[in-house]
Amino acid sequence: MLGKNAGGLFWMFRYLERAGNTARLIEAGFRIALTRSTNPASEWKSVIATSASQKYYDAKYDGYDSARVTDFLLRDPDNPNSVLSVIRFARDNARMVRTGLTTEVWSAVNETWMLLNDVLKEPIPETDIPEVLAAIRQQSALVRGALHGTMLRNDIYDFCRLGTFIERMDSTARIIDVKYYALLPATSFVGSSMDNVQWEMILRSVSAHASFRWAVDGGYNAPNIANFLILDKRLPRSLAFCASQMVENLEYLSDDYGERSQSLVMAEELSKCLKSRDISMIFDEGLHEFLTGFIADTTNLGLQIEKDYRFNA
């Protein structure tokens, strides 16, 4: 496979994952903004911070409100992370790697682009936002389904999966980091309605508000939520799950290519650092410090994959 195409597949799935994550963030933001006990502006601010679009937002706007933030995140061409932008990048990458995709995957991505391009052409009235977010979610599910159902399990598939999981891992880590103060067991708000709202926001951002109730016995408290998002391997958006999936895909690649790559070594370390801790150890060393280090390691892992598999000349 061409190195450029491996990069194209990797980024195509990073962008698709990013579109879904952004939709989920907006959804959570709306929920919270409807709750009176919070300050909507500060919630929208944290949505922007989590989406990694802060500098693009600052270049354009002062202050935060739902209309501006949702427009910026959904359809602003000046924001390279807006859903409209990343869907276009994903589709451009898909066109570039067309020969590596099944017709089903390609059609799903192309259709997604056609549909969202149309839906996001005009500003979206607040009443239509839920429908648009549902469309984004549904389209990502379509692409994912086509990938699982039709693609050969070879190196092409591995690069697609690596892109998905590294993007997701980075996103979940940011979501927790932006709200880390709400998860600290020592804060004075413990058990207050304020914390409940923040916790719900975090869980909704990773589509885990319902599964948390079922999966976690110990109840609704900070350590349990932090543990769920960081260390619980059952949750498909947890850091531990994403890291172990990356190890798995990098192992397949290493077997396939007959060479243990540096990126596999790095992913294993990342995965091991999660396995070897429990949540109290993470709190002891500092949740924010832990997450900062984790996000940096994730970035480095991405760069190492690019290098190992020759994405660029």
Place this chain on the structure above:
Amino acid sequence: MTNKKDHFSEMTAGDTVRAPYQRYQSWFAQQDVARLAKKANEAEAFFRRTGITFNVYGQDDAEERLIPFDLVPRILSNSEWTKLSRGIEQRVRGINAFLHDIYNRQEILRAGVVPVELVANNDAFLPQMMDFTPAGGVYTHIVGTDIVRTGEDEFYVLEDNARTPSGVSYMLENRETMLQMFPELFSQNRVQRVSDYPKNLRKSLEASAPAGCTGRPCVVVLTPGIHNSAYFEHSFLADQMGVELVEGHDLRVVDGHLAMRTTRGYKVIDVIYRRIDDEYLDPLTFNPNSMLGVPGIMDVYRAGNITIANAPGTGVADDKAIYSYVPDIIEFYTGEKAILKNVETFRCSKADQLQYVLDNLADLVVKEVHGSGGYGMLVGPAASKKEIADFAEKLKAKPSNYIAQPTLSLSTVPVMTESGLAPRHVDLRPFALVSPNSINIVPGGLTRVALTEGSLVVNSSQGGGTKDTWVLES
């Protein structure tokens, strides 16, 4: 415009239906027109979803457009095809012999059959190709000859397209679409297959690999990238052949061979089917600003370590001024008369012919010698007085840049319109694959149709559409 009765209709002759169309006609008579219209919309949605689009230069709003597909097939009998394909094969042989001669002994120039200045002053002539013979002596691995019809037995070659002819993906997709929409038509009519084209293309390219290549040759398709107007075709052909689609920045010269950057390191390439122009091929040899090509590829080529398809410098043979000599070229190398006729061509570089062209602009089609895609041409009968006057100025400023041809009375095939079938003008581009030991012509080709009533311009960039082209088995 001229009266419709003057045009040869391929489907009907007077009140009767011509033989190749009879079965189709009896099927069509039983169809519900509304259902067909619905099918046509389905086809369009299918094309959009699968991304069978082309980009139009100079249009910001519609970056990607569809080539309209008409669901009435263009049908040729086996005997019509036999004659056509023999004529194409002969022409392709002649052109390859001409290219080899031009880049080696130049006997045809010495014999005075083709004027020296037409080659010497030709931008498409590449001195870098002198005294070099590509693997197997093949220059034009893929040729897409443009043919028009004016009567029962009257076929003319309009252009030879010996550089990088495009459109074959539409031929394949059109057939695929017809098979899906109207499977019953293919059980009623015995239509020759076109679907082997990608397999044959790969085989033909592999057979043209450098002599030093051992094992199965590594073939790639070189594209300028996703923003190129024909990108869909590039990726389609690579996909159908099962070979990598590369861009210039994927390639580099490694130890005297062309190689591509893969996830496992650099891999040697034996045959490159390039869909970029000569000028952009090698910044060290040609346009130094080109980012599309590969620095040093011409050295690899001349060392015999890579096959470039089509060979650099083939453009000298499909120049519109050389075109008028092709019948002489065929006779010079094969000793045979050309089977397919040329359209009478006035060379504006000659004073007397220029004068004739200027005097008769309203009746002629004038084309740029190096032009393509229907850009920069004048269709006299369809042009306004002002357009003609403006064009006359351009012509006088640089006469050698133009040739002129009489307006041909192109044949018509019906298309589906809102008010039923209506005749529209068509042309035909069959595709020939040339390898060192054979010439393979896919039975059919791309039929382009001018969708505007009375229009003679079939180019997709100018509002033309396409049809599935059938060659019947008997």
